[in-house]
Amino acid sequence: MHAPDGFLNVGTAVATGAVSAGSLGVAIRQAREQLRDRAVPLAGMMAAFIFAAQMFNFPVAAGTTGHLLGAALAAILLGPSLGALVVGIVVVVQALAFADGGLTALGYNVLNMSIIPAYGGYAAFRLFRKLLPASAGGVVGATGLAASASVVMAAMAFAIEWLFGATAPVSFDTVFLAMVGVHLLIGVGEGVISAVAVGAVIRARPDLVRGAADLDREQMANRSPVRMRSFVIGGFLVALVLASGVSQLGATDPDGLESVAAETGIGDSARDHAFGDSWFADYATAGVDDEDVSLAVAGVVGTVITFTVGAGILMAIRERRPRRSSAV
Amino acid sequence: MGAGHSHALYVHEHSFIHRLPPEAKVVAAVGLVVSSAVTPREAIWAFAAYGVILGLLVAISRVPLRFLAVRLLALTPFVMFALLIPVIASGQTVTIGGVELSIEGLWGAWNILIKALIGGTVSILLAATTEIPEIIRGLGVLRVPALFVSIATFMIRYLELVASELGRMRLAMTARGYDPRWITQTRPIAAAAGSLFIRSYERGERVHAAMVARGFTGLMPSLGRRTATGADWAGVGALIMVWVVIATLALSLS
Numbered sequence: 001m002h003a004p005d006g007f008l009n010v011g012t013a014v015a016t017g018a019v020s021a022g023s024l025g026v027a028i029r030q031a032r033e034q035l036r037d038r039a040v041p042l043a044g045m046m047a048a049f050i051f052a053a054q055m056f057n058f059p060v061a062a063g064t065t066g067h068l069l070g071a072a073l074a075a076i077l078l079g080p081s082l083g084a085l086v087v088g089i090v091v092v093v094q095a096l097a098f099a100d101g102g103l104t105a106l107g108y109n110v111l112n113m114s115i116i117p118a119y120g121g122y123a124a125f126r127l128f129r130k131l132l133p134a135s136a137g138g139v140v141g142a143t144g145l146a147a148s149a150s151v152v153m154a155a156m157a158f159a160i161e162w163l164f165g166a167t168a169p170v171s172f173d174t175v176f177l178a179m180v181g182v183h184l185l186i187g188v189g190e191g192v193i194s195a196v197a198v199g200a201v202i203r204a205r206p207d208l209v210r211g212a213a214d215l216d217r218e219q220m221a222n223r224s225p226v227r228m229r230s231f232v233i234g235g236f237l238v239a240l241v242l243a244s245g246v247s248q249l250g251a252t253d254p255d256g257l258e259s260v261a262a263e264t265g266i267g268d269s270a271r272d273h274a275f276g277d278s279w280f281a282d283y284a285t286a287g288v289d290d291e292d293v294s295l296a297v298a299g300v301v302g303t304v305i306t307f308t309v310g311a312g313i314l315m316a317i318r319e320r321r322p323r324r325s326s327a328v
Numbered sequence: 329m330g331a332g333h334s335h336a337l338y339v340h341e342h343s344f345i346h347r348l349p350p351e352a353k354v355v356a357a358v359g360l361v362v363s364s365a366v367t368p369r370e371a372i373w374a375f376a377a378y379g380v381i382l383g384l385l386v387a388i389s390r391v392p393l394r395f396l397a398v399r400l401l402a403l404t405p406f407v408m409f410a411l412l413i414p415v416i417a418s419g420q421t422v423t424i425g426g427v428e429l430s431i432e433g434l435w436g437a438w439n440i441l442i443k444a445l446i447g448g449t450v451s452i453l454l455a456a457t458t459e460i461p462e463i464i465r466g467l468g469v470l471r472v473p474a475l476f477v478s479i480a481t482f483m484i485r486y487l488e489l490v491a492s493e494l495g496r497m498r499l500a501m502t503a504r505g506y507d508p509r510w511i512t513q514t515r516p517i518a519a520a521a522g523s524l525f526i527r528s529y530e531r532g533e534r535v536h537a538a539m540v541a542r543g544f545t546g547l548m549p550s551l552g553r554r555t556a557t558g559a560d561w562a563g564v565g566a567l568i569m570v571w572v573v574i575a576t577l578a579l580s581l582s
């Protein structure tokens with residue numbers, strides 16, 4: 001997902017850049033409070049871990065491999081703000097020092113690979129934690145589901161950015177279906193790897209899993225078989241919801257949003273997009289009037305993502321004082 | 329795409345560009361990429377001009393063309409998407425070689441390809457002529473928040489270590505016959521990721537304790553290296569001005 005320069009238009013790059021810089025600023029303040037002077041060596045080591053984890057190739061099927069994105073994993077292990085900061089640093093350094101992703105694309109690359117999956121994934125994690133039992137098994141299950149969801153959320157966010165910043169007349173529907181379809185598969189891998197990794201950490205150093213800081217010793221020890229069941233039921237539900245949404249979308253005319261790319265409307269609408277509530281108004285000015293369904297899908301998905309990420313940021317701000325210190 | 333390349337991009341040379349201070353190079357790279365991003369796609373002559381200047385810069389830097397080309401392959405997935413655009417895009421079509429292609433889509437594909445190519449070349453040139461710790465130091469000179477810079481410095485310092493730890497874990501697993509082919513066989517490798525996290529975290533704590541014992545106050549001290557002089561900035565400013573003039577001309581002509 002390291003998009004190159006010129007992939008989305010300038011307005012979208014500027015708008016996402018402003019949102020990403022602002023969010024990283026919040027993350028820096030939160031992380032400083034969380035770690036005090038331990039911030040530098042520890043966070044640096046964690047950034048190196050995420051960087052290395054992205055080199056982790058895991059098998060998908062018949063010898064083909066994918067690699068971990070790691071933002072949800074980082075948010076669950078380290079807390080959402082430190083997680084977002086660490087992954088954001090990885091993405092910025094990859095662009096500057098490894099020529100991985102364009103410099104003008106940094107705004108949307110940081111947003112899609114760090115801010116959205118870290119904060120959104122953390123919010124999803126907390127939601128799944130509420131639904132699953134308060135035990136080590138519940139934490140592992142919630143990690144798997146949230147990590148999968150974080151990847152799909154990032155893919156959807158990319159499609160929505162395309163809606164506002166398209167540089168070619170490829171419809172939102174086409175991009176959305178392709179991105180979400182591919183990332184459903186990647187998301188399953190991300191979920192399984194993240195869940196097993198968190199399970200391994202819980203077994204050896206439960207105090208290091210920030211997303212499980214509310215569990216006491218007895219709950220930690222309870223590694224009941226709920227894990228497999230929650231995976232199967234939860235995975236099925238998530239797939240069902242997503243599949244119905246996607247097939248709904250696929251049923252509409254795939255060329256419906258051709259006029260989105262009409263040069264005029266895009267630049268104006270792109271600036272507002274990240275601020276959430278004026279999608280529909282701006283979007284109407286781009287001249288789309290016939291494809292209500294995909295417009296509605298874009299609106300609903302965008303609202304859900306904005307809401308989830310916002311919830312994650314709020315949770316991060318509220319959770320200033322950890323209920324259990326992770327100091328050694 | 330972040331696979332196996334922790335410091336492979338730097339090309340050891342002694343060119344003029346290698347000697348420039350990192351902050352000037354970062355500003356120049358961002359300036360060039362931004363002005364090519366705002367250039368209208370119809371102004372083909374402007375992209376030709378960027379290409380010529382960029383070619384000169386590559387020649388001055390003595391970065392081998394072959395190296396550049398291999399590194400540009402990282403753009404492949406997006407190039408594939410760009411090449412698909414004329415086929416899947418809507419609007420008026422033109423038939424080339426029996427295939428119906430969208431005119432708007434062709435322009436869109438050209439736009440993505442040329443800007444990605446320019447951006448990619450600039451980024452590779454920056455990374456090939458500047459050592460990574462230097463790039464990050466340059467960010468600090470450019471007033472990027474100190475915490476961000478220090479964390480990034482640490483990340484680079486320990487990346488090789490953590491990555492080779494990962495390599496050793498994989499080697500040990502392979503030596504014991506672990507060769508996963510399907511996602512259902514990922515448990516051992518994912519558990520290894522978990523233990524890599526614990527090892528890194530504990531190492532981070534040990535490093536911190538050792539640094540505190542040696543007088544660490546929270547941020548890294550700066551080591552008084554050469555920073556950009558007026559002459560450096562003038563050169564970089566002139567380079568950016570040329571690009572900005574081309575971009576402005578292209579914008580006003582379109």
